[in-house]
Amino acid sequence: MSSPLVVVVMGVTGTGNTAIGVLLAARLGVPYAEGDDFHPQANIAKMSSGVPLTDEDRWSWLDAIGAWARGRAGLGAVISGSALRRAYRDGVRAAAPGIVFVHLTGRPRPYRGAAGSSAGHFMRTTLLDSQLAVLEPLGPGEAGVAVDVSGSPEEITTRVVYALHDRNGPPPRSRSYSSQ
Numbered sequence: 016m017s018s019p020l021v022v023v024v025m026g027v028t029g030t031g032n033t034a035i036g037v038l039l040a041a042r043l044g045v046p047y048a049e050g051d052d053f054h055p056q057a058n059i060a061k062m063s064s065g066v067p068l069t070d071e072d073r074w075s076w077l078d079a080i081g082a083w084a085r086g087r088a089g090l091g092a093v094i095s096g097s098a099l100r101r102a103y104r105d106g107v108r109a110a111a112p113g114i115v116f117v118h119l120t121g122r123p124r125p126y127r128g129a130a131g132s133s134a135g136h137f138m139r140t141t142l143l144d145s146q147l148a149v150l151e152p153l154g155p156g157e158a159g160v161a162v163d164v165s166g167s168p169e170e171i172t173t174r175v176v177y178a179l180h181d182r183n184g185p186p187p188r189s190r191s192y193s194s195q
Contacts, residue, residue, distance in 0.1 A: 021091060021094075022093045023050075023098055024175075025095075025096060026118055027099070028143050030164050033095050035119060035164075039176070043093065045092050047094070048093075053079040053096075058072050067142055078106070097146060114158065115158045116158065116159030117161075117179070118152060118162070120152070
C-alpha cells in the first residue's frame with residue numbers, strides 16, 4: 016500500500032468489527048477508533064432499549080465518522096462501524112474520498128469485545144435481524160474488500176491484510192506484521 020489507508024471495518028453485529036479493527040490497526044501500525052463512540056446519545060439510548068436505528072438516526076453518526084476519516088487522510092487509520100447500506104458508505108466516502116471498506120461476511124458469532132458480548136455495550140444482539148434486513152454487501156465500484164469471518168480473529172486479520180494487499184499493493188512493515 017503506497018500511502019497509509021483509512022479503513023472502515025464493517026459488518027453486522029457479531030462479525031467482529033471491533034476485534035478485527037483493533038488487530039488490523041496494530042498490524043498496519045495506525046490508530047484505531049471505535050465507530051460506536053461517534054454515536055450521539057439519542058442513538059445509544061435507542062439501541063440500549065433494543066430499538067433499531069432509522070436512516071435519519073444514522074446520518075449524524077456517519078457524518079462524524081466521515082469527518083474523522085477525512086482528518087486521517089494520508090496518515091492512515093482503522094475505524095469500525097456497521098456501514099450497512101451503500102448510501103451510508105457513499106456518505107462517508109463523500110467526506111473521505113480515499114477510504115476503503117472491509118466487509119466482514121459470514122455467520123455472526125460472539126467475539127470478545129464485539130457488540131453484545133462486552134460488559135456495558137449498548138448494541139443488543141437482538142438487533143441483528145434489523146441489521147441483516149438492511150445490509151447491502153459491497154457492490155461494484157465500491158472501494159473495498161469482503162473477508163469471511165471463519166477462523167480466529169488473528170486468521171481473519173491476516174486475510175484482511177492480504178486482501179488489502181491484493182487491492183492496494185504490498186502491506187507496510189510494522190512491528191507486529193512482516194511480509195516475509
